[in-house]
Amino acid sequence: MIIMEFMLNMKAIRVxxxxxxxxxxxxxxxxxxxxxxxxxxxxxxxxxxxxxxxxSYQQGVRSLRKKISALHxxxxxxxxxxxxxxxxxxxxxxxxxxxxxxxxEVHFLCRPGYELIGPRTRVCLETLKWSGQQPMCRELNRTTxxxxxxxxxxxxxxxxAALSASSSTSSPFLASSPTSSSPSSSxxxxxxxHFLGSTHCTCDVxxxxxxxxxxxxxxxxxxxxxPLAQPGRLCIHQCINTPGSFHCVCPSGxxxxxxxxxxxxxxxxxxxxHNCTADQLCVNTFGGFQCVTVECPKTKNASYVKTSPMRCxxxxxxxGDRACNQAPNSISFHFLAVVSNMSAPRVLFRVSAARVLGDxxxxxxxxxxxxxxxxxQRSGRQTGTLLLVTPIKGPATLEAExxxxxxxxxxxxGRYLTKVTLFVSPYMF
Numbered sequence: 001m002i003i004m005e006f007m008l009n010m011k012a013i014r015v016x017x018x019x020x021x022x023x024x025x026x027x028x029x030x031x032x033x034x035x036x037x038x039x040x041x042x043x044x045x046x047x048x049x050x051x052x053x054x055x056s057y058q059q060g061v062r063s064l065r066k067k068i069s070a071l072h073x074x075x076x077x078x079x080x081x082x083x084x085x086x087x088x089x090x091x092x093x094x095x096x097x098x099x100x101x102x103x104x105e106v107h108f109l110c111r112p113g114y115e116l117i118g119p120r121t122r123v124c125l126e127t128l129k130w131s132g133q134q135p136m137c138r139e140l141n142r143t144t145x146x147x148x149x150x151x152x153x154x155x156x157x158x159x160x161a162a163l164s165a166s167s168s169t170s171s172p173f174l175a176s177s178p179t180s181s182s183p184s185s186s187x188x189x190x191x192x193x194h195f196l197g198s199t200h201c202t203c204d205v206x207x208x209x210x211x212x213x214x215x216x217x218x219x220x221x222x223x224x225x226x227p228l229a230q231p232g233r234l235c236i237h238q239c240i241n242t243p244g245s246f247h248c249v250c251p252s253g254x255x256x257x258x259x260x261x262x263x264x265x266x267x268x269x270x271x272x273x274h275n276c277t278a279d280q281l282c283v284n285t286f287g288g289f290q291c292v293t294v295e296c297p298k299t300k301n302a303s304y305v306k307t308s309p310m311r312c313x314x315x316x317x318x319x320g321d322r323a324c325n326q327a328p329n330s331i332s333f334h335f336l337a338v339v340s341n342m343s344a345p346r347v348l349f350r351v352s353a354a355r356v357l358g359d360x361x362x363x364x365x366x367x368x369x370x371x372x373x374x375x376x377q378r379s380g381r382q383t384g385t386l387l388l389v390t391p392i393k394g395p396a397t398l399e400a401e402x403x404x405x406x407x408x409x410x411x412x413x414g415r416y417l418t419k420v421t422l423f424v425s426p427y428m429f
Contacts, residue, residue, distance in 0.1 A: 084124035090116070092137040102126055103195045107205065110137035112260035115247060120205035123193045131191055140247050140260070186219035186243060206244030222246040236262050236429055251427065253287035263429055281309065285337040286425035294333050302327035310334065328403075328417040335421045340394035340428050348374075349386040349420050351402050356382060358408035366401030366417065374400045386420060394424035 082102050089095040092114045097106035102124050110116045118135030125131055190201040190209055203209045203217035210216045223239035223246055233239075235248035250256050250263035257264045268274045268289040269282035276282040276291035283290045296304035296312035301323040304312040312331045317324035336348060353361060363384030365376045373392055379385040386402050402418040 082128070084128050084130050087122065087130055087134070090135050090137045092139070093135075100124055102128070103193065103200070105202065106130075108135050112258060113256065114139055114260075115242070115245060119191070120244065121191065121202055123191060123200075123202065125193060126195060131193065140256070186221075188217050188243075190215050190217045204244050219243050234261060237427070251287060254427075263427075281335075283335045283337065283423065285423040286339050286429070287427055288425075290335070290423055292335060292421075297331065299327065304331065326412070327415070329414040330416050332416075332418045333421070334418065335423065337423045337425070338392070339425050341391045342388065344388045344391050345375075346388045347385055348388050348400075348422070349402070349418070350379065350383055351386070351404055351416075351418050352380075352383045353404060353406070353416075356406065358406045358413045360407040360410075362405045362407065364403045364405070366403040373398060376402055392422070392424050395426040396422075396424040398422045398424070 083100045084102070086100055087095060087106055090108055090110065093108055093110040093116065095106055095108055097104070100106070105121050105123050107121050108116060108119075114137040116135055117138050119132035120135065122130040122132050188207070190203055190211075192199055192201040192215070201209060201214040206220055206222070207217035208220055210218050219241070221241045222234055223241045226234045226239075234246060237251055237254070238249040240247055240249055248256060248261050253266055253268075254263035255266055256262075265284075265286050266273075267284045269276075269284040274282045274289045274291065276289075280291040280293050283292055294306070294310060296306050298304075301321075302317065303315045305315060307313045310333045314324075314327060314329050334349060338348075351363065361382060363376050363378055365374060373388060373390050375387045375389045377385050377387060384402060384404060386400060392398065398421070400420045400422070402420065404416045404418070406413045406416075
């Protein structure tokens, strides 16, 4: 309205200036031949009038700007007064939402590996207070006793939250269903806010609103919506649904990763949590460990001595002892840990000769179990490769023998045996 009044005043001023200008020229036109002096005087008078009106116009603009600024400041003061105090984010979590006015909502999330206790959504009420209680983030525990104490904490918090909600909402569901405050219940009352004659009901994150009057919140079973066998699964091993959320569990021998969904293998050999003896070798596997004993073979044709923890060397043969010369010159032992149903073909191990004395070097697959799963290929002049050709479903233990033979004019100079043992995990991770 102030702007319209100002524009009308400016229009009236322009009309007056135009009429006065025409009047001056009309007076001059009544004379037969106006002089140059008279015309210059008329123009000077018009110039003075325009300067006066320009000054008046600028003063009006400044006044209008001051009024608009005052109106804006008063409006912002009203909005600032009608807002709730800024809510703090929970420890190990964060708050979503930057508007804290009446009727607005803020949401709370926890970091991976933490469970939110309390409401995930709070609404600024007409009393300039937030609905519900301040939530908190509790670290997920993996043991049964920790899980029990965690459920107890949820129970006490949910009971106090329900009592607080019953004093601030008019939902009849609280009076009719005393089990709604139980932490294990999948049904709870909705959060209703009355603002400007209308009612707005919401549910915490992880619940869906239902009921005739939108007064019921039903838990969403995330584990059922995203099964383990389908893409986009929530947990790599096991998903446990909780009221409003879920958490993942790993099998024995694994720990829950920082993302709260994956499982990380525990290296029992490195952290010395195994029970292997001093003369045994600890081999870490996916989800466990194996205690192995490396022993040199005992044969009647040749004798061996252990030259390193993973290698046996043949003693020198008697001159002309053909059976002894046919025995392997050395036997090496290697242990590999793999997951179940690993994709194939896949390179498992490479055997190389440090130096070649003869003119021919051959690689082949020797005895052992699981020959249908393995194959040996030549990958270089002095290198052979052990391949996995078919997947192996765990748990399983398989052994493959890679034999390298050195010949000179088809005469055997030496045999070198590498025994590779595979420990296949029962899990695919």
